[in-house]
Amino acid sequence: MGGHGAEDIAKHVRVYVTVFAALLVLTIVTVGVAQFHLPIRTAVALAMLIALIKGSLVACYFMHLISEKSIIYWVLTLTVLFFVFLMLLPVLDVGGSTGSPL
Amino acid sequence: MSHDDHHHGHSHGSAHAHGDHHHELGFWQKYVFSVDHKVIGIQYAVTALVFLFFGFTLMMLMRYQLAYPKGTFPSFFAKIFGAANMPGGTMLPEFYNQLGAMHGTIMVFLGVVPLAVGGFGNFVLPLQIGAPDMAFPRLNMASYWVFFVGGVVMLFSFFVTGGAAQSGWTSYPPLSNIAPFGQTLWLIGMVFLITSSLLGSVNFIVTTVQLRAEGLSFFRLPFFVWAQFVTAFLLLLAFPPLEAAGVLQLMDRVAGTSFFMPEGLVVGNRMVEVAGEGNPLLWQHLFWFLAHPEVYVLILPAMGIVGEVIAINTRKPLWGYRLVVYSVIFLGFMSFIVWAHHMFMTGMGTTMSAFFQTTTMIISIPSVIILTAFVISLFGASIRYTVPMMFALAFLPMFAIGGLTGLPLGLTAADIHLHDTYYVIGHFHYVVAPGTLMGLFAGVYHWFPKATGRKMNDMLGKLHFWGTLIFLNGAFLPMFWIGMAGVSRRLYDQTKYFHGDAVQDLTVLSSWSVWLLGIAQIPFIINFFASMRVGKKVSDNPWAATTLEWAAPSPPPHGNFAVVPVVYRGPYEYSVPGAASDFSPQFVAKA
């Protein structure tokens, strides 16, 4: 994140505390939602949505991704792409076979 | 080894005479735990060559069994391998399977990749981009030693009860789950090798991105650097899934999980007591998610070498440089979405097979482009038939045979007949042995003068070349017919099959070629070691080449360049009209 003056850093620190609070709240929310034993599809969607938000907060603010250089974005874009291929794997496996489980 | 090693034998002081060494480094730091990319590169290369040779020896043994399945081995072998492997001179099937699995593993992970990436990549890449070293020298050293430990674990596995891994280099479960202890060591070894590759690839990428000399833009990079750069990304992103798979199989074997074992397995008429519900195909997906990109890891560095050698020895620019670079990038990218073409026979339906057939056909196009560019580069050239050039030229038709025979395998309908037969063995050996190995040999002859300050002998080199070319073809060409006839791979005795018995003569022919191929390597080994001491001394730029590594002294000192190089032009400016000589180095400003 480049050279920072002392005020910059102080500003950062305030952001960190805010993000911390947000993460705590979201943790409580996700555990709270889980108590309702929602139908599995809804539950997965909600849990992953919350995890995605939390993850983005950590990545953007603690890992300073929000103000990162473009080369890092390039690396991550590539990774995300291959990550998606990896996530397609179960789909292929389950949907792709002409056999049936015993 | 190399120059320094040579001097070391006589006296420590003589090295100083060259003014190469500022820091007083002890023997251990200089030759063993060195952080210098050149020493590490040479360590990698020599270790890898030894492994290559070892992997080849395993295969020479196997070829005897294949040629004479009913005969017995000479008593000499029976004595060496003992009753556990070769009672009365008869090779046991389990020993055959160990040799096969370990041949594949050693050749790929301990031979070719360490030589192509660890050896040539480490030695040449920083020099070609004008860097003093890798970005993380200590990580580099760690990478070598982690690799070394992985190799030792693999070798050690031959000596444990039950022997080494014996479920093929692909280690398909459930077979590998119930295999003897050697398989556990194989997995542990693989985790080391993967870790080593990851460390290496991070280093390569950062070095290429950050440490290029002034003026060396991406499109002025030698093709070899591009090849290594893309390779590093393949290693970085494709290896971790195999690492995950390795951990899962390790859990299956030691912690009693059943990731890869379904319910109701019965071995020896007893139900296996595991939880079940696992999926054997999961391993195959994870394995090929790595192993397909891995085959491009095997070929790309070799292509890089061939591109360099061709440009230099045709005395003209590489044709279509940009197109070739784009092709390599595209190839690297596509290699992540073709993996299931190794799994067509697992029961795949039409949609999925249509997808993977299509991507497989698409991925052949960049290879065609690259090969075409290389061949067109010959047009209007002035070809110097040096030893490295001969290897590089032979690479082209050899790779073409290997690549072209990949096409029928990529078509599911044809693959029904060809899958898991010797046709597949023929296909991929043409790309890895007459292809990649030829490329790597070209690299050894080409950069030997840079590493040692001496040239390898031409006569011996040509002897090596012709012997290798002829006998490699003798070994692998028959395999296409053997495969067409329907003979399966990993078969201890093919004569049990009607169709196998009918082509046994071809198998014998192939075996004899393999042994003669072994003999053809003798000139190389002699040449390699002798030239370090008595080879003809040459100048810093013996091939009259343009790329940066030839600006450094031979051998380059610690820190590489006497003067920090600046780059003025593209990598292959040969025979520029109006120029003083037929080559205009990247590092020389216009007169």
Place this chain on the structure above:
Amino acid sequence: MDTSPYGWWFPPNISMHGAGIDRIIDVVHWFMAVLFVGWGIFFVYCLIKFRARPGHQASYQLPKAKISKVAEVGVLVFEVFLLVGLSMPVWSKYRNDPPKAEENPMEIRVVAEQFAWNFHYPGADGKFGRTHPRFMAADNLIGLDRSDPLAADDIALNNKFYMPKDRPIVLRLTSKDVIHSIWIPVMRVKQDVIPGMEIPVWFTATQTGHYQIGCAQLCGNNHFTMISDLFVQEPEEFRQWQLEQKSSGGEEEEEEDA
């Protein structure tokens, strides 16, 4: 078989669908040969014509190379043809188009094990008896539940397979232990046999004779011995064989199992 039909090329093809597969392999290889020879001629020409020699200089100017584009596009077009025109139709027939009921297919369960092929015929009633891994034993290799009435007339064979010609056969493939791969060269049939799954394959024979069924996937030490005899018979002959099996009764059937 007096003169062996096996030689240095394809094994004989005696299946209905095999010709399509052979044709693809032929066509692709002609395509490859043309490419290789074309490139090869140019290659060798360059090697000779442009060798370094006194008075000869390399030309910096890049040759105009329309040919390469033509060739590359040509390769692409041909590959599309191979894919869409040849491979995909054959494959979808092979994988997704099982024989219809009116073709009167015969279903047989195949239970692969280290290192043998077990065949489970439904018997005269056309229905398979229940099976479970729990029942597997040296004298009951397919794990047949003998208390099931449907099992009474079932036939189990070890490393022997009898089938009639001209009638579609559907094999239902399962494995007890590891992955095997059924490989019937003369039928152009190959299919991995995966434990925990049942995978069907089908084919129709056009000729009688004695052939082999092999295993194409490394499955352990004796992988190379995992060969079953395959007898393709005239329908009449086959019916006869089937009758003999039935008349052999319950006890002797176990003999067949072992």
Place this chain on the structure above:
Amino acid sequence: MSAEIKYITEPHPITGVSNAKLGIWLFLASEVMLFGALFSTYILLRVGSNHWPHGWEELNVPLATINTVVLIASSVTMVMAWASVKLNQFGKFRMYLGLTVLLALTFLVIKFFEYRPKFDHHQVWLHDGTSMRGHLTEDDDEQDYILFTRDADKEHPDVHHEAEKIERERIFRHSSFGPGHSNFFGTYFTMTGLHGLHIIGGVIVNTWLLFPGAVMFRTNRERFAGRIECAGLYWHFVDLVWIFLFPSLYLL
């Protein structure tokens, strides 16, 4: 003659990052693929399974929730440690990084208490297809039976069972709730175990930076800040993985 390697600390003029920064991100990219493969495995196995339990039926959600908070807190202290280096406050830096290590250790201790009881708790599957959960009271290889105390079941939570004899020939399989119990527990132990190893790695690195490595705070503060940043990036990533592991394994 030996030129120095450039851009160790200072950013490259074109890419704008230092070597170390690019390196650590590349490393994290490979880690994404590693954990990605495991998540992929998890999805595949779960979708293909007939009796995959809900995480909250089998695992200790309160402990895991506490651990989530612990790990998030450690991420905050980590980033604060970096800010303190930037602000040239050595004392604060020590405190924050020390806290980070402590929180990491807390995480591991809690994890231990989460793992522990799983290995004492058993399930027995009988050949007749039924199964029971409880504690293995006696398992003597000499005897042809085992002694087993069933858990109180859901309908009668207060009933305490006596230890009962189960003949070995009736038993198909018995297992603790360790990794071998089922694919659920296999996945759980593998994924959290690998994550735990990453935590241990982080503890080692941070401890080094806290003591011997901290010398660089005085000798070369810019470079030290770079190191702390890289250690931090790794640590936040480990946190990030947990943020996905937690709902996937415990809450769904």
